[in-house]
Amino acid sequence: MDNVDLNVLRQVASWLREERRVVLGTITRTWGSAPRPIGSVVAVRDDGQIAGSVSGGCIEDDLIAKVREGALRLRKPELLRYGVGAEEATRFGLPCGGTLELMLEPLTPASQIEELLARLDRGERVQRELELASGAVRLAAPARDADVLRLSDTHLSTHHGPQWRLLIIGAGQMTQYLAGMALALDYQVLICDPREEYADGFAVAGVQLTREMPDDVVLRFAPDGHSAVIALTHDPKLDDLALMEALKSPAFYVGAIGSRVNQGKRKARLAEHFGLGEAELARLHGPVGLHIGARTPPEIALAILAHMTAERYGVQIGATPSGYGADGGCAV
Incomplete structure (x- = not known):
């Protein structure tokens, strides 16, 4: 999880303390190019206020509209898919034929957002396991090399903290x-x-x-x-x-x-x-x-x-040429 998404969680915690209803969306899968990587999050408050980003803005606008129409009064997590066809892909800022999946999660005290933030503030890496049938969350220390989002028929597992x-x-x-x-x-x-x-x-x-x-x-x-x-x-x-x-x-x-x-x-x-x-x-x-x-x-x-x-990211770029010391210009 990068700092952008960490800031989303902090905003979410503030909204929950104000007793607002909040839906958290997590990118679980993409096909083709995507504006944000898998695991990125967006949050929508019950009045349509938004935090974070998962697209160039069109998906966020659609989520806001759904909230205002009352279409996101979820009782449990629900998977939402955007951009299957070319027309939708264009509308939602995805490449032609591209697809983006969001797991929409209605947040409750069982979501453990405050405890997650407390662990992250201590510099811990945390695995957050969401039970799809109930919305219950379990927090645990991940395996050292476990930093990949995993979605099954029953659980969504995400990893947070410095990777x-x-x-x-x-x-x-x-x-x-x-x-x-x-x-x-x-x-x-x-x-x-x-x-x-x-x-x-x-x-x-x-x-x-x-x-x-x-x-x-x-x-x-x-x-x-x-x-x-x-x-x-x-x-x-x-x-x-x-x-x-x-x-x-x-x-x-x-x-x-x-x-x-x-x-x-x-x-x-x-x-x-x-x-x-x-x-x-x-x-x-x-x-x-x-x-x-x-x-x-x-x-x-x-x-x-x-x-x-x-x-x-495996990008091949030439390093420093002869004479450049990366030490304030000192080539000694």
């Missing part, structure tokens, strides 16, 4: 921008820096800081295919310790700040002192980030997250 994790080595100024932007992109962020002069003054809401040594932190972090590790200290004694473990892990992205010259020296050290092979060293993105002419810390953070996003 991507980012470990940053170093608590400098750039880390503050990188961590803040990563939170907005639905990353759970952990910062590692044993240096008192940096860690003492670091504070970003929603981010955890540890002063353990980087190699121990990476091992405890246990990077998986939804994890990224970025080394930003410029100190080989710290960055190399993290990279030697991260490059052996399934992390989808491992990067380090510094010029190509320094990256070459780093790879030589990792091979000589830590025994990393060519395949592991080839996974290191360094200089880290896309070459977008970034010079300031927030611009560099943007370049890093842009490259991470491309890697997440």
Whole structure:
């Protein structure tokens, strides 16, 4: 669940506290292109006020009309399908012949929206299982790799909370921008820096800081295919310790700040002192980030997250060319 949908749940909770009737719609399936991914949500209040989005606006307009006509006074969850034919597809902003399915759920105290938000505020990942016959909801901790919406004849299972994790080595100024932007992109962020002069003054809401040594932190972090590790200290004694473990892990992205010259020296050290092979060293993105002419810390953070996003979705984009250090223009 991304931050857009989390904001929808917060709005829903506010409406329910006001004792308003609310219907929550969750995208369960799409055919062809779709404006929002599976799992995205929209909520409609009993007077037609809406929160969230699942289309370019036409489906939302249709839901509002249904509410005002009294057609959404549901007693239990109900599956609604849009855009089967070309005419409907055009009307609802879907590609010709495309289809989008929404599970419409009338919310009650049994929906456990407040408890779900409380767990999400604690940084937890939560599996929400909706029983279609009754509307009852069970909340549980999902399996580590379970982040796929599942719909059966009896249940709808959705997953909420950070589904991507980012470990940053170093608590400098750039880390503050990188961590803040990563939170907005639905990353759970952990910062590692044993240096008192940096860690003492670091504070970003929603981010955890540890002063353990980087190699121990990476091992405890246990990077998986939804994890990224970025080394930003410029100190080989710290960055190399993290990279030697991260490059052996399934992390989808491992990067380090510094010029190509320094990256070459780093790879030589990792091979000589830590025994990393060519395949592991080839996974290191360094200089880290896309070459977008970034010079300031927030611009560099943007370049890093842009490259991470491309890697997440399997988009092949050229990384930084020779001489670009992703470190405020310093190519040393």
